Amino acid sequence: MRGGDGMLRVEELRITQGDFALSAAFEVLRGRRVAVIGPSGAGKSTLLNALGGYIDIAAGRIEVDGQDVTNAPPDRRGIAMLFQDGNLFPHLTLAQNVGLGIRPALRLSEAETDRVMDALGRVGLRDFADRKPGDVSGGQQSRAALARVLVQAKPLLLLDEPFAALGPALRAEMLDLTSEVARDAGATVLMITHAPEDAERSADDLIFVDGGRAEAPRPVAEVMANPPEALRAYLGR
């Protein structure tokens, strides 16, 4: 039986890498958009990589959509993730890149190809399907990566600052698009951000990572209205 309406449940998670250690225990509700914020080196990326199954964890349990995925490989955790870079293979066309999200093969059925084209259309790239990533702009690359996440149709989406290299206007646009896409798909989103305005714009809740610990999520407005000491120091307020 699923515990309440929790989408992601992290139990007594502990990650150690050399001298660095991070612990976390929290739950994220279905459909929420959660910003992960904290100083550089606090372990935001490490946390997301651990949730995604890309790095070892020392202890703990991770549950996605009611399933224990602690030991599952990255593609079988119900999680899609966008990284800072390397979200597209440069030698494949945008359509092929998106297609990999449906099936890790290059030959797709007609129905699957239709899904790829729909996803590309959703992010405004239908006419760019046969281009390679090197031939389109940075913003269009981000859109293509988002289209791939869309066809992956996972209930949980992790964003490790995939839009960090974009300008402020484009970044805001991409965050809005991501929110829309996630809402349509009913997906829950965890996104790392450095900018509090991004959190206020695109997130419902906020996880603050600092001092070797990831706090449980609290509503953004509430936290921002009365930030705890460490967060205030980080925000410079």
Place this chain on the structure above:
Amino acid sequence: MARRAQPVSPWVGIIAAGFIVAVVIAAFVGISQRIESTTGLRAAEWQAVRFTVWQAFLSALISMLLAVPVARALARRRVPGHTLLVTLLGAPFILPVIVAVLGLLAIFGRNGWLNTGLDLLGLPDVSIYGAHGVVLAHVFFNMPLATRLILQGWQSVPSEQFRMVGQLGLSPRMVFRIIEWPILRQVVPGAFALIFVICLTSFAVALTLGGGPRATTIELAIYQAFKFDFDLGRAAVLSLLQLAVAGAAAVLALWILPPIALQTGRDRVVRRWDVPSPWGDTFWITLAAGFLLLPLLSIALSGLVGLFYMPLSVLTATWTTIWVACVSTAVLLVLALPMAAWLAQAKWGGAEALTLLGLVASPLMIGTGWFILIYPYVSPTAFALPVTALINAMMALPFAVRILLPPMRQVFTDYGRLTMGVGLRGVMLWRIVLAPRLRPQIGFAAGLTAALSVGDLGVVALFADPDVATLPLQMYRLMGAYRTEAASGAALVLVTLAFGMFWICDAWGRRHVAS
């Protein structure tokens, strides 16, 4: 606890490495069967060990002494044909040894250009045969290799540093101390070690130019014990010596061997302000070009004439050589690709040492061991070509892995998480990601292997009966029968084949280079 996720399962690579180790151990078992307590070491064996180490040391030393000024000249001065010359520096590495020997004979041999010149001046002849001939041939092969390695080092110096030198008006001596010496100190030990290890297992050069008690390498001694005396006990003892000598050297050299990059002759001359008069540089470049080009030129000239004297056996041998090279290349890729994938993800860097087994376990040592294992049951000649193909692949393995490893690491760094995230595994991962991204390096490694296999004169000489021959062996036989024209024709075919196969593979790799 969750194991750290890896895009490629390491097991195929580990099995491939295990296969190599098994081949070497089997050879070792064969050898040890033949070693009896009475087979002591005689003076001749010690002589072979001494000569092997001494000639390798001398070859490496002279190669380096020549390579430093040549590389220095090429790095700071643009001469006509600069690009071509830098490209040609890569040629000896894939030039069949026996062809180079024929070319050197045409220049330095009894009736060669050098002695003809000396005769005209009324001076006494020089002979190429003997220890100095062996060293000469090794320098011919390895001086260009060393030059390229040093040139790479020199070109890695940022041009800002030379601009700074121009601004400060430093003397050439100061430039040497501040910029050039630190680079040399980095590059020279590695290049020296590489050449030393390569020369330790020298066989074909010693076979053709050496011989006799004063110029016999261990490899040649194995061959002689085998072919002339059929004394397997002695061949086994010598194989063990070879393993010990090359093994010790390779273990020492492992940590300083230079990486082998695809973009070796990047032809870039940095504008410099510290260059003294051009005559010294011109001298060195001319010397290197002459030393490199004259033997190649003579092969081309005499080969064109010799094409009309070739017996039919050359054609048969050509066909044999092509398919041995194809099998070698296929075996190499099957071994090297999974090994590189495994090593690229391995935390333990020392795993790379396994590939060096190919250099340590010399062809004739492995050949001897396998011969001893096989011959009680079946005629080893039936296995001459398969064994040759396998051993050729093993010899190319250290180079291939060193070519494939850096880009493989890069792919895993850049796209490892993406491949895992979308669940790309096994064959699909190779087809969709690794093969396209590594295509230039795969082509280069395959070409190198094919060319090395085409030119190899080693274990095949041990196993083959008179009816079977690869092209280098056939050429050696023609030379031994003093059919020089026919041998020259075969040499031209051989060199065309080696460079042709290299070019085909390399061009395949460069076509549609992944963006």
